[in-house]
Amino acid sequence: MANLTRAQAQTILTRLGWRVNTSARLTQGIKDFQAGYNFGAVGLSVDGSLGPKTSAAMRYSEARRAAGRTTASANYSFKTVICRCGGRYASCRRIFQKRLAFQMMENYRKHAGGYTVVSACRCPSRNKAIGGSATSRHVSGLACDVPASYSTTRVKSWKVATHIGYGSVSRKVKHIDMGGGATRTNPLIYKDGR
Secondary structure, rough: OOOOOHHHHHHHHHOOOOOOOHHHHHHHHHHHHHHHOOOOOOOOOOOOOOOOOHHHHHHHHHHHHHOOOOOOOOOOOOOOOOOOOOOOOOOOOOOOOOOHHHHHHHHHHHHOOOOOOOOOOHHHHEEEEEOOOOOOOOOOOOOEEEOOOOHHHHHHHHHOOOOEOOOOOOOOOEEEOOOOOOOOOOEEEEEEEE
């Protein structure tokens, strides 16, 4: 099958939740799709080009969307992790969750069961507006806020994230991420989100 044209990719990415109304946004959207796509054993090259693997992956995600199925991984769609600013900020890329984060979310789900993503990607403007940390991993597409349901001890035992944030009031885990400086077997645990 032929590679997608940029116009075809633009249509698919728009349906998947990206705002790709300029050439630069389209190129960035292709890269963000490549970085997050989580079907198959090997990730896509993040180069912004519409080669055979990226074209096939976009067609696959679009077919799944059209069938009412998830588009990014087994249990999550790209729209699930969209920045909650709703396009309020012109600089928002909307979706930039990384493959590693989708894997973390899937692993968390294996233990916690189905859950609603509270927040995932955040553009820098949205992150600042809600008082997020300047070093928030939400801004780099490596974090997910989850419902506060489990203790840090329990989530740590699952070995799903390198950083675990808990609520100061609930004392339950509300944030997981795959940032550096820690491991899944020895995650950094801290109060409140990043």
